[in-house]
Amino acid sequence: MSPISPISYWLLKSEPDVFSYSDLERVKLEPWNGVRNYQARNFLRQMKMGDLAFFYHSSTKIPSIAGICQIATDPTPDTLQFDETSDYFDAKSTEQNPRWTMVQVAPVQALEISLTQLRELHGLEGLALLKKGSRLSVLPVTPLEWQLICNAARAISKVN
DNA sequence: GCCAACGTTGGC
């Protein structure tokens, strides 16, 4: 009776100096909070528990996808928006009408492919990550793009 | 460290 909805795919950016994929493997579960951009927030709100995401390392020597993680919860209000001591506090947010959203993420597996290698693939022309000037920290990936990237990353890791 | 691109803020 309950139709199984297909999972969706995403990409999450993180600066590895702040929080890396290996940090996620260590802690096992991490709240993806502090997102304060409406477009990124709207994507967070579309996530469902069980969705998969690439974990992308930005602002680092070799910007890369570093692993796959799973969206481990449905979206909930970002607790930091209510915390007056947090940099992410938002005085305009109320418990009744929260403005910002978070999910929790869990590691699935390490998977490496650099931004340069991604740019060399054909079929990623629509991927927001590769668009000039794109600064979105949470963005959707189509099933085709997902498969293409996973296949390419595995082919690369066999060569190395 | 530079700088292009983008988002936000605030005066008008």
Next chain:
DNA sequence: GCCAACGTTGGC
């Protein structure tokens, strides 16, 4: 509602 000024992001 416009837009200049400013702050941030993130690749290079």
